[in-house]
Amino acid sequence: MATIRIRRNRRWNRSLAVDLLLFLALAGVGAFMVLPLLFVVSNAFKPLDEIFLFPPKFFVRYPTLRNFTDLYYLLSSFWVPYTRYIFNTVFIAVAGTAGHVILASLAAYPLAKRRFRGRGALFTIVVLSLMFSGHVTAIPNYMTMSWLGLLDSYWAVIVPALGSSLGLFLMKQFMEQMVPDALLEAARIDGCSEYRIFWRIVMPIVKPAWMTLVIFSFQGLWGAGGTGKIYIYSEQLKTLDHALGQILAGGIVRTGPSMAATLLMISVPIAIFIISQSNVIQTMSTSGMKD
Known part of the structure; x- marks a missing residue:
């Protein structure tokens, strides 16, 4: 033996x-x-x-560098300044990402660390919603935005991104695993309010999770030109992805500028990922840990 x-x-x-x-x-x-x-x-x-x-x-x-110079001249020839397309893209991506991270974190905290009736049923609905692709929910989202009067505005693209269930699922699972209940009880005994516990204790601990969520959300909104066409009709509100799509529609002659545009569009999400990759790796390495 x-x-x-x-x-x-x-x-x-x-x-x-x-x-x-x-x-x-x-x-x-x-x-x-x-x-x-x-x-x-x-x-x-x-x-x-x-x-x-x-x-x-x-x-x-x-x-x-001819492709980049041709791209600049083509963008400058639009009746809407190309800086407007850049501003629209950055505003939608930043506002949608920030709002999604904050709302998902606020909703995930009670689901992960509070006990109340219907908690399990709510989380089951969140998990089930992950099974539906964006194509399935496109028509309901359009009807909702029309009912709210948000069509042809930035919010028609931002509001559906705020309600994405992926962020809620990720933050809830990470808070359950990485935030000990004893730490929260000690903070409550010291007189901390729930909002102070959330912002001063929980959010710093789960930083790798919400940094990962920032990457996923920003990447989805940065290339949301195809989705934005459904909700936004005014040219001055459309994104850079839409403007580059107009260049691609010019035929074979514009193949060079389209190649340059592709590089510029993917460079921003890649740069954000490189900056935040350590947090992403930490999220993946701790996602399977249990107390």
Whole structure:
């Protein structure tokens, strides 16, 4: 029996060769996943003849900034200034993301740390709502925005984003796992109000979760030009994604500017992810922890 226990407690150490093979395998998978991004960057600097070259070349041979200058002139030719499209996009993304994070956190706190009748049923409804895609809820959302009188405004895009159930689910699960009840009880004994506990104790602890939610929400709203077309009709209220879509509709001649526009559109979400990636990794690593 002692021999069996020793064998069970024995630790298996990987050799240097195995570690090297694992590193090479992960590096290969990572390089394969980054290839589409490199291809987008390369196409943005290709002249028109290289873009349509067959067989296509992965890397640009004669880089040029002509695509970006043509994109600037095309955006400047619109009767609505391109800065207006940029402002609309930034405002919708920032306002929708901030509102979604705050509302989801405020709603998740009582579901995670308070006991009341109907708590389980409410959370079940939240989980069930995750099963419906945006295409299924498009018509009900449109009818709701029309009933509220919010069509053809920023809020027609922002308000549906505020009610997304993904943020509520993420924040509720993370608060249950990472915020100990004993800490909250100690704060209440010291005389802290629930709002002070929420803002001064709970939110700093769950920072990795709401930073992850910021990335997901901002990414969805940054590219919400297709969804915005359903609710917004005035040209001066439309987003940058809509303006770039008008450029793509110009045909083959505008392929170069469209490549540059694609790079610019994905650069902002990627930059936000790079800045916040440590919090995302921490969220994923602790999502399976239990007390």
